[in-house]
Every structure is written in C-alpha cells, then in structure tokens.
Amino acid sequence: MEVGIVMTLFERDDVKTGNQPCNVCTKPTRSHVIQPALYEEYVAEVVVNRADEFANNQWEETEEVTKTRKVKEAVTVCHKCWLKRHEEIIEIIDSDYEKWESEPSRYTARIQVTAEICKSYGFEEESKRMASLISMMKESVKQ
Ligand SMILES: [Zn+2]
Numbered sequence: 001m002e003v004g005i006v007m008t009l010f011e012r013d014d015v016k017t018g019n020q021p022c023n024v025c026t027k028p029t030r031s032h033v034i035q036p037a038l039y040e041e042y043v044a045e046v047v048v049n050r051a052d053e054f055a056n057n058q059w060e061e062t063e064e065v066t067k068t069r070k071v072k073e074a075v076t077v078c079h080k081c082w083l084k085r086h087e088e089i090i091e092i093i094d095s096d097y098e099k100w101e102s103e104p105s106r107y108t109a110r111i112q113v114t115a116e117i118c119k120s121y122g123f124e125e126e127s128k129r130m131a132s133l134i135s136m137m138k139e140s141v142k143q
Pocket of ligand 1: 022026027077078080081082
C-alpha cells in the first residue's frame, strides 16, 4: 500500500452510531440510522523510535501504520420524524401504487426514489411492495 492512495469508503458494524442532529428537525438522535457513517483507511507514518534529543546524530525510525478515519457522519432521524415519514410514504404508495403498477416503465424514477426511501428508513412492508414494483418495471423493460 502506498501513501496517499484513495481507498473505497466502507461502513463499520463495530462502531455504534452516536447522536446526530435529526435530518428533519435537527433534534439530536440516533433512533433511526438512515445512512451509516462512512470510513476510509489511510496510511500514516508513525515514529516508533528516535535518537535521544541530546545525541549528536539525530535519527528517527518510522513505521507505516494503516489507520481508519471517519469521512462522513451518519444521517439519523428521530422516531417522531420517522413515524411522520412512514405515514407520508404509506399515503404516497396507497394513492399511486395502482398507477405505477399499470405502467411501471413510465414512473421509473418515482418508483426508484420511493423504494430508496423505504429501504433507507427501514419500512419493511413498503419495501416489499416497492420491490415487487421494481421487478415488474424490469420485466416491462425486457419486453
Ligand atoms: Zn426529528
């Protein structure tokens, strides 16, 4: 590994998400994690040994160490805002589902955005409904 190489960002299961301002009302919360924090690894030079500061010949022994740092904070919403979002999504799906179902290829973007919200918010029932719409959508593209 070389110093300065950009690594891919990753999530960490071993680090708990702390309180973040709710993405909607800004109240500190960690009730629902919409997007987990992202981390990257980087290589740092660490001094492992050096000459005595009074020595005539100064020297330093360094080692490359891989460290992890947080690149992007987690996005969270409080339970109150989560419930409100859930109601909104149920309303949207209930009113538009038949329309989407009858012509999925016409509403691709809308279906994908809604599915994405259901997934990140962890709305399980709604995610299933959206997943079946998406498979219909893919079917209709093939034809
Ligand atoms: Zn909130």
